[in-house]
Amino acid sequence: MRIVARASLAALLTLSMAGSSAFAADPAPLKIGMITTLSTAGGYLGEDMRDGFQLAIDEEHGKLGGVPVQVVVEDDGLKPANGKLIADKFRIQDKIDVFTGIIYSNVALAVVPGLVESGAFYLSPNAGPSQLAGKGCNKNFFVVSWQNDTPHEATGQYAQYLGLKKMVVVAPNYTTGKDAVAGFKRTFHGEIAEEIYTALDQTDYSAELARIRAANADGIFYFLPGGLGINFLKQFTQAGLKKTMKVVLPEFSLESHVVAAVGNAAEGLYGTAHWLKDLPYAANKKFVSEFIKKYHREPTPYASQGYDTAKLLASGLRAVNGDVSKADAFRAALRKADFQSTRGAFKFGPNQFPIQDWYSARVVRDAKTGKLVIRGVGKIMAQAGDVYSNACKL
């Protein structure tokens, strides 16, 4: 879909009266191509990311870094081929140079290499696949979220810290799931009692839950994004397993939408995150209050990633005054990451993936409201990068 960003008056007029000579003096806004997932069960991830991105533009009344911008959004439907077609249209037809938005790694892998090789810039608000972090890194590819393995490494670290000795790990039976398990095992050094791989569209987990019970472990880690994790957690709790096992999760399975969708089942879960609602940074406080005010819902990590991506872009655009054809200067400015992120200290590693802090968190009942909230506990990894950056030659 194509959304005309709530842009400055000038930008709006330029758009609605395109070609009208009275407004010829106004510069056309810089177009930003956003390819994201808005339909299917994963649609709410893209929606949050898009809304976070838009919030940063609204703060500047239609501008980023003082440059009028227009976000052109289209739904990839979680299909790599659709993503590629949209990218072609944006790049060739609309001559867009700056891209962002992709949620899922398989879409990113189909779209990003072609875009950056053609000279366009891609700022990833979510997907950070390993294929593009090591040998496949690119000078025009920046990742604002994380490398895909890092959330799981942080979670392994936390399980280790919690003193868990024997864990069960659960992930869908595809490459992303196996990478998640590998990331977890990189930092968790206790015994893995059972590795369980589930089907992609699975709704019932009773067979797995019986296996988990039989494994007699003291903790469980699972990477089941979105609805899969909601199904699993509801059934896990109903089976009474939460009484005997600690649940330690990466942030995909522990964000505010998931907590809302599973209700009381979320109470007491352990998790890790690179962003939390209660992080005490000024930029974060502003983001959280503005997001709730505008959209009337709790922000998720995806929303914060969209917001931070827009802020990074703003810092780059300011440096070149909106002229992204000065590619070297624009790239150098982006690389500096000179912006106030919602998650505190943020910088890029040699592969232009983030180096940042990771936090531990727990779902607790708020004493005042009686509602379940995700509350930060401490820092679990400080200024962590990723294991692939050494292979990247930039």
Added chain:
Amino acid sequence: MSLALEQLLNGLQFGVMIFLLAAGLTLVFGIMGVINLAHGSIYMLGAFVAASVAGTGAPFVVAVLAGAAAAGLAGIAIELVVIRRLYARHHLDQVLATFALILIANDGVSMIWGKTPLNMAVPAALSPAVTLGGFIYPAYRLVLIAAGILIAAALYVLISRTRLGMLIRAGATHRETVAALGVDISRLNTVVFALGAVLAGTAGALLAPILAVQVGMGEQILILTFVAIIVGGLGSIRGAFAGALLVGVVDTLGRAYIPVILKPIAKPEIADSLGGGLSAVAIYVLMAIVLVWKPRGLFPVGPR
């Protein structure tokens, strides 16, 4: 031993869950000859309505009834506006029309309820897990099994003992004769379609507390439901029940035991992911074997 028993019960429970959907689908196909892809969308509607009603603080039973009723109304509307015009047409026109309905339903639901999954809690009285001769089992799942068996029994009585049931059975095999006897076939069709929709909506509402209530939940389970009614043989409640139980048990036992069996044979990392892959295709292998062996499913109904 108790683990094996538990897994068998899991399979039974999953099978009963599939049956709730399969019953409606098989009736609509068997009697009306309509391949209804939108059956999963009606199930989704039941879940969304039940979760919203429960969210207002209404009792669980009221929420389930609301879900079933909404699904029934949607079913009647779909039959009157769309399906009715397509009886005389090629089967595939019905496929295309109900595919269009899936698109409309998914987008409509996300416009009304948003993209974020909804929550529906298990009623407090049913939320604890109970100890059941050697293993612990969620009480709510026992309720699901009971509800499924009850609905199956009620359907059996309806089909085999009532006048409506007689018409439905006759309509499946001797449509023209029934019409010649002065029965209003088009009203019978509406009733059957609504009945199927109510069953699907009930399934959605009953399953909402253990699943993520979200857009796309209908298609996830639709394929599984089709597999069940095909394996069982089309058009009979008995076939749907047998097919659903078989699919539920094979799928569950596959997930429970294929990885365990592979473990001593293959390297651990291969065993785990190969086991996951094999159990994912287990029901499709089952269906292929059944159809190669019995091309019309296990319990075929008379000539069509």
Added chain:
Amino acid sequence: MLALPAAAGVLHQPFWINACTRIVIFALVAASLDLIVGYGGLVSFGHAAYFAVGGYTVAVLAQHGIDAAPVAWVVAVALSALLAVVVGALSLRTSGIFFIMITLAFAQMVFFALIAIKAWGGNDGLPLGARATLLGLDLRDPTVLYFVCLTLLVAFVACAAQLVESRFGIVLRGIRGSERRVLALGFPTFRYKLVAFVIAGAGAGLAGALWADYARFVSPDMASWSRSGEFLVMVILGGIGTLAGAVYGAALLLGLESVLSGLTEHWMLPLGLILLAIVLFAKRGVYGWIAGRDDG
């Protein structure tokens, strides 16, 4: 018949040429599916499997350094035909909805296999390197690739049209009407159906190979059941049993999808309504509309 994409080809607009190439490739799948659906009454709900096998063959060969298009394409067609022989031999004993579901079962097996095979990228898919050459033609040029695909589509539709008018086609249509009667006339119906099924699988495999060279990327969703469903929708939309209609169906569905999703986030709702309107009001699909009622 193909004036629209050809006209766009003349415009030398790479984006439009690519969009048309995509339509042409999907039209090839749809036409191959229509051959068995429309003339043999064999509704395959697993046609995406052959499309995927064709695509993965080209991608995996490229991974091993074999990127000469004619070689890769021939291997792709051969392998997808081989899969069709196996699936067809096992499935063709069934008919009607049972056939629909058994073909789905085999496609799902292919889908889950592609997701599980890590060497081919699993669910991440497999990118291809430099675009291949075809007998001295540079397939990297969108216009060249477009005309190659168009030529193959026209050739396939022309051959298929010849085929359905031949004795073979008459027997096939006879089987759709009443298999028992054709059998009684002494024709080995199973063999006729299998041959048609394999030709259709090979056509989809060729399209898959072209897709790999067009998109420079293959992924398991090429074999997903929703993809198979999309192919069926194209056939029905265009008008069952009208080979040219399949081409219109592909163009219409893809065109509507990309136009509507460019206009609004809620593009599925209007798409659903339009499809519903077409099925309710156009009796023989888009082709029926265009060709008029008295045609065939």
